[in-house]
Amino acid sequence: QDTDGDDRFGLGGEGDRDSKPDTDTPEVQPSVDNTPKCLNKALAGMSSRWKNWWIRGILTLTMISGFFLIIYMGPLPLMLMVHLAIQIKCFQEIITIGYRVYHSYELPWFRTLSWYFLLCVNYFFYGETVAENFGNLVQRDEPLQFLVRYHRFISFALYLSGFCMFVLSLVKKHYRLQFYMFAWTHVTLLIVVSQSHLVIQNLFEGLIWFIVPISTVICNDITAYICGFFFGRTPLIKLSPKKTWEGFIGGFFSTVLFGFIFAYLLAQYNYFVCPVEYSESNSFLIDCEPSDLFVLQDYTLPSVLQTVLRWKTVKLYPFQIHSIALSSFASLIGPFGGFFASGFKRAFKIKDFADTIPGHGGIMDRFDCQYLVATFVHVYLTSFIRGPNPSKVLQQVLVLQPEQQLSIFNTLKSHLTETGMIPPAIRGP
Amino acid sequence: MTELRHRGPGEDDVLKQQQQQQQQESEVRTDGEAPSDSEIKPDPGVPSTVDDTPEVLNKALSGMSSRWKNWWVRGILTLAMISFFFIIIYLGPMVLMMIVLCVQIKCFHEIIMIGYSVYHSYHLPWFRTLSWYFLLCVNYFFYGETVTDYFSALVQREEPLRILSKYHRFISFTLYLTGFCMFVLSLVKKHYRLQFYMFGWTHVTLLIVVTQSHLIIHNLFEGMIWFIVPISCVICNDIMAYMFGFFFGRTPLIKLSPKKTWEGFIGGFFATVVFGLLLSYVMAGWRYFVCPVEFNNDSNRFEVDCEPSDLFQLQDYTLPSVLQSLIGWETVRIYPFQIHSVALSAFASLIGPFGGFFASGFKRAFKIKDFANTIPGHGGIMDRFDCQYLMATFVNVYIGSFIRGPNPSRVMQQLLALRLDQQLHIFNTLRAHLIDKGLLSANQEATAA
Numbered sequence: 001q002d003t004d005g006d007d008r009f010g011l012g013g014e015g016d017r018d019s020k021p022d023t024d025t026p027e028v029q030p031s032v033d034n035t036p037k038c039l040n041k042a043l044a045g046m047s048s049r050w051k052n053w054w055i056r057g058i059l060t061l062t063m064i065s066g067f068f069l070i071i072y073m074g075p076l077p078l079m080l081m082v083h084l085a086i087q088i089k090c091f092q093e094i095i096t097i098g099y100r101v102y103h104s105y106e107l108p109w110f111r112t113l114s115w116y117f118l119l120c121v122n123y124f125f126y127g128e129t130v131a132e133n134f135g136n137l138v139q140r141d142e143p144l145q146f147l148v149r150y151h152r153f154i155s156f157a158l159y160l161s162g163f164c165m166f167v168l169s170l171v172k173k174h175y176r177l178q179f180y181m182f183a184w185t186h187v188t189l190l191i192v193v194s195q196s197h198l199v200i201q202n203l204f205e206g207l208i209w210f211i212v213p214i215s216t217v218i219c220n221d222i223t224a225y226i227c228g229f230f231f232g233r234t235p236l237i238k239l240s241p242k243k244t245w246e247g248f249i250g251g252f253f254s255t256v257l258f259g260f261i262f263a264y265l266l267a268q269y270n271y272f273v274c275p276v277e278y279s280e281s282n283s284f285l286i287d288c289e290p291s292d293l294f295v296l297q298d299y300t301l302p303s304v305l306q307t308v309l310r311w312k313t314v315k316l317y318p319f320q321i322h323s324i325a326l327s328s329f330a331s332l333i334g335p336f337g338g339f340f341a342s343g344f345k346r347a348f349k350i351k352d353f354a355d356t357i358p359g360h361g362g363i364m365d366r367f368d369c370q371y372l373v374a375t376f377v378h379v380y381l382t383s384f385i386r387g388p389n390p391s392k393v394l395q396q397v398l399v400l401q402p403e404q405q406l407s408i409f410n411t412l413k414s415h416l417t418e419t420g421m422i423p424p425a426i427r428g429p
Numbered sequence: 430m431t432e433l434r435h436r437g438p439g440e441d442d443v444l445k446q447q448q449q450q451q452q453q454e455s456e457v458r459t460d461g462e463a464p465s466d467s468e469i470k471p472d473p474g475v476p477s478t479v480d481d482t483p484e485v486l487n488k489a490l491s492g493m494s495s496r497w498k499n500w501w502v503r504g505i506l507t508l509a510m511i512s513f514f515f516i517i518i519y520l521g522p523m524v525l526m527m528i529v530l531c532v533q534i535k536c537f538h539e540i541i542m543i544g545y546s547v548y549h550s551y552h553l554p555w556f557r558t559l560s561w562y563f564l565l566c567v568n569y570f571f572y573g574e575t576v577t578d579y580f581s582a583l584v585q586r587e588e589p590l591r592i593l594s595k596y597h598r599f600i601s602f603t604l605y606l607t608g609f610c611m612f613v614l615s616l617v618k619k620h621y622r623l624q625f626y627m628f629g630w631t632h633v634t635l636l637i638v639v640t641q642s643h644l645i646i647h648n649l650f651e652g653m654i655w656f657i658v659p660i661s662c663v664i665c666n667d668i669m670a671y672m673f674g675f676f677f678g679r680t681p682l683i684k685l686s687p688k689k690t691w692e693g694f695i696g697g698f699f700a701t702v703v704f705g706l707l708l709s710y711v712m713a714g715w716r717y718f719v720c721p722v723e724f725n726n727d728s729n730r731f732e733v734d735c736e737p738s739d740l741f742q743l744q745d746y747t748l749p750s751v752l753q754s755l756i757g758w759e760t761v762r763i764y765p766f767q768i769h770s771v772a773l774s775a776f777a778s779l780i781g782p783f784g785g786f787f788a789s790g791f792k793r794a795f796k797i798k799d800f801a802n803t804i805p806g807h808g809g810i811m812d813r814f815d816c817q818y819l820m821a822t823f824v825n826v827y828i829g830s831f832i833r834g835p836n837p838s839r840v841m842q843q844l845l846a847l848r849l850d851q852q853l854h855i856f857n858t859l860r861a862h863l864i865d866k867g868l869l870s871a872n873q874e875a876t877a878a
Contacts, residue, residue, distance in 0.1 A: 149830070150830050152826050152829055152830055153826050153827070153829075153830035153831070156822065156823070156826045160780065160819070160823075163783065163787075163819075164780070164783050166787075167685070167783050167786045167787050167790065168683075170685060170786075170790045172684065175790055175793050175794035176794040176795065178790075178794070179790065179791060179794045179795075183629055183630070183633045184629070186633055186636065187629045187632055187633060190632065190636070237614075238618065239613070239616060333606065333610070336609065336610050336613050339613045339616075340609075340612075340613050343613065343616045343621055343624075343625065344625060346621050347621035347622035347624070347625045348622065348625075372606070372609075375602065376602070376606075379598050379599050379602045380599070382598055383595075383596050383598055383599035384599070393840065393844055393847065393855065394855050394858060394859075396840045397840055397844070397855070397859060398859075398862065402863075402866065402868055405859065405862075405863060405868070406863065406868055406869075408840065408841055408844070408859070409856070409859050409860065409863060409869075411841060412844060412852065412855070412856050412859070413856065415845065415852070416849070416852060416853060416856055419849060
């Protein structure tokens, strides 16, 4: 009898109780075949296994082309919209699983509260992004300035209302259930929402910081699968019996190579390399002098490689060296995000997070490896690449109270005078 | 520290007592009877309700009936805790920080123990280690940010500290990631769901306990008064609401806590606001409480000395005519801080109790009477601190929004880290902006390049 994971009062999950679809959770359907009819007809002749393989392949190609199409067409607002849509869908998938696990679909208030908390946290994060990156817009609009200055207070007040509503909604027989859903919602918010905002921060740093990590994770998925398919023998981890060491290592080397080449291709275009800025004329501007990271430089090869390749120096973008770090992380540590999701699915006895994408499962199934990578890229950027961004610092200064601006001005003036950047001024009274 | 000294018998003794209890209970219970929901089944390996009252008190109160004895124990412990609070304030910011850290660790421990007992997961491989490891990581991250902010000169001087602070986020992330990978590798076949539950439990506890204890420390650095007044208001509200409820209480407030009444709630509100006004008046006169805590680089100690800001200088306020006719005064001299204290007290008495209701709901949900038995008569440390947490976040957000604005010192640091030509560019833009707003007169800056 599988009571593991049930708390001592017997509440905690499906256990072996239901292997049939629940009658009291009508909206959540077990695996539904979402494959569009046209595909079904076209593949009608093949055996079930090949058919599955073809559906997966076609959907993979569709998703990848969709990804590149959006980037190409990209006015940024479109990208942000898509990003927001993906985040909301992931949140919804995980919360739906929570409802099913705890049979809490009809719990009073709770659906409203979950979405309300999602709204609050998104409001908080988007507000911080706006304050940092859209300083021009904020300076011009009086109501926006007010919202930005008191942003934390407003977000906190919104969150607190949700918290108080939760406390007032506690119903006598459902306390534990409600606390579980509360915690489930918060952990989901922590994982899904915070990391999606890190993705946006990376994007504002330059589209290349958004594209290369995502592409390397996709590449690692595909090449590990292919290497495992052809060479796979030793299993990697008990959690995911289909993964093999050969796939893992083969995927690592191919991903590093892919990242290296892909970075070389992208680093040539200003469109990818420049930070995204919001200009005075109400539009996004991606134009700049590429930083040193994206200017070809000569590197002398170590003597070992010299004898092998018979070149003395090679012209590389410094960014390609960083891309090696990113690809290594994506192939060595990124899979742990996938194992975490596999463990989660086994723990709650679900096959896929949802059935949104035929052949692949839900959106979370595709994005599970991405999350750790997004955080890593952000931390990497702030630690190793980016010193403080001058325009951002300026925005922050302009948001301060006038007395503080004045004191900063004076400190800066004395500092600049000391270092000789401005001639000593005749200080007025 | 009262709570730590009176921890009572060690865990091993408790286990033995516990097993004895369980044996007795299982003898009494007939076979096959499943534990009903009203019975709290003691869990092997988890310390359960033990009477922690020290021997001394027990002897002194042995004559009285059980109800009065309980009342006296609570009262004495309340006085002991309050005096302890004043002693550590006297001892200074460094000691305060240490105490906040200890309280935080104890609260974390209490909540995690509840999680273990709820899920029978005390012997789950690795998990105790991992929970403490995550606590260490998150604390390292937060303390590092604090140290970088407030001890910047010290950090710049010492080479290893400088490297640690420059790559701080990366190091913290790496530490956390190691814990995450250890968790994934520790997933054991039959215990998946349990392990995920404990993982979730740990993270939510970290979110609640650790982040807010660091907000308390931020408030402390802003000035001890921002630490003392909120905590005192919450304590006062607890006591006053209890008194008012005791004497006048009739209409129940909320089903979650049947002992709370509307009379206690409203009486507590007014009493706390008055108390807050008086306490801030008393404290605002002393520099020790009012000045931001700063680390003096030369003497390597904390210094609390400064010119008090406008907030802490007596000013005249004309009373609105309604009050004038009532009291007969035209103007009154108060500190502007006292007006802020009204906001703080109001929050502490109106919204703070929701933190208490949340904790009550939590205790009912998991069918525990108290979080732990650290403090005789009161329960665990979490029981005392449940209302404080919302308060700490509120004070921090309040200071950030209305008093201080975004932290200018951090912006300054970032400015100084830029290249000189970028600094010059910012300098010119800022000058134009300030002249625009009329804060600078144009002729003062005639010779700027």
